[in-house]
Amino acid sequence: MATLAPSVAAVRVAVRRALAGLPAQSLVLVACSGGADSLALAAAAAFVAPRQGLRCGLVTVDHQLQLGSADRAEAVAKWGEAFGLSPVVSTRVEVDGRVGGPEAAAREARYEALIDTARQVGAGAVLLGHTRDDQAETVLLALARGAGPRGLAAMPASREVDGVLLLRPLLDVARAETAAACEALGLEPWHDPHNTDPSYARSRVRALLPSLTEALGPGLVGNLARAAALAAADTELLDGLAAAAAVDAADGDGGLRVSALAELPAALRTRVLHSWARKLGVSGSALSARHVDALDALVTRWHGQGPVALPGALLVVREGGRLTASQG
Incomplete structure (x- = not known):
C-alpha cells in the first residue's frame, strides 16, 4: 500500500476541517487558477468532499490581463472536468475601468465573478487557495500602508458574501506544502508571471520575505499569520459592538445622529463610520483611513x-446634529 505524502495529507486535512459542518449534498466550488496552491486545493477537495457527503465543482476566472489567458482558463477547466469535478465553470471578467490599482481592480472583479458563479450554480461555498505565506504577505502589506486592526487581521478563514461562504482552508498550510502536494500527485501547476512582476506590491513583498526570514528567524511567516489570527479575533469582537452601536446611532432616514456617535470610544465610532460609508456604496478598496478620519x-x-467628499461622488455633511450623505 502506497504511503500518502505528508504534503497531500496536510492539504486534505485542512480541507476536511474547512468543509466540516456544511449541509449534506451541498455544492462547493474551488476557485482555481492552475497555480500550485489552487491546484493542490482542488485535488484535495475532489477527494475530501464526496467523503463528507458534499458535491464539488470548480470555477476559473480569466482576467484578460495576459496573452493566452483564455487558453489558460480553458486548460484549467478541462483539467477540472478530467479530475471529476462538476460543474466546471470558466468565466471572464473586465478589469479595466475599475476604481483602484490593478491588483485591487483584479481582486474585486474576481470576487464578483466567484460570488455570481456560485449563486448561478447553487453553490453554498467557494474555496480559495490562499496559504500561510499569502497571509504573512498580506500582514506586511497592511503594515506598510498603516492599516488598523482590520487590515492586520488580513484574510479571514471564513466570510459570507451575498449568501455564499468564502472559505480559505489553507491559511495554516505553507506554500511549499502545496507545491510538494502537486509534485506528489503528478500535477503540473502553472506559474503566474504576475507573481514575480515587481510592478505589483505583493510580488515585491514576496521577493523580500526570504530575506526577512533569514534576518528575523524561520518562524517569521508563522508568527505573522498568528498575529493576523489574534487581530482577527479582536476585530470580530469590536465589529460586533460597532454593529450594535450603528443601530443605536441610526436616525431612521439613512443618516447618523452625532450625539450618539460622540459618546462612543474612537475604536467603535470609526468602525461605525466605516461601515456606514460602505452601506452608502463606497468601495472598500477606495475607502481609506483619510476618508474615515x-x-x-x-x-x-x-x-x-x-462637506466630506467620499469616493463615488458622495458628499457627507453635518446638519442639525446629523450626518447625511448625498450625491455630489
Missing part, C-alpha cells in the same frame, strides 16, 4: 467645516 472630524472636531 474626515468623517470622524465632523463628529469630534466640528467647527462648521464643509
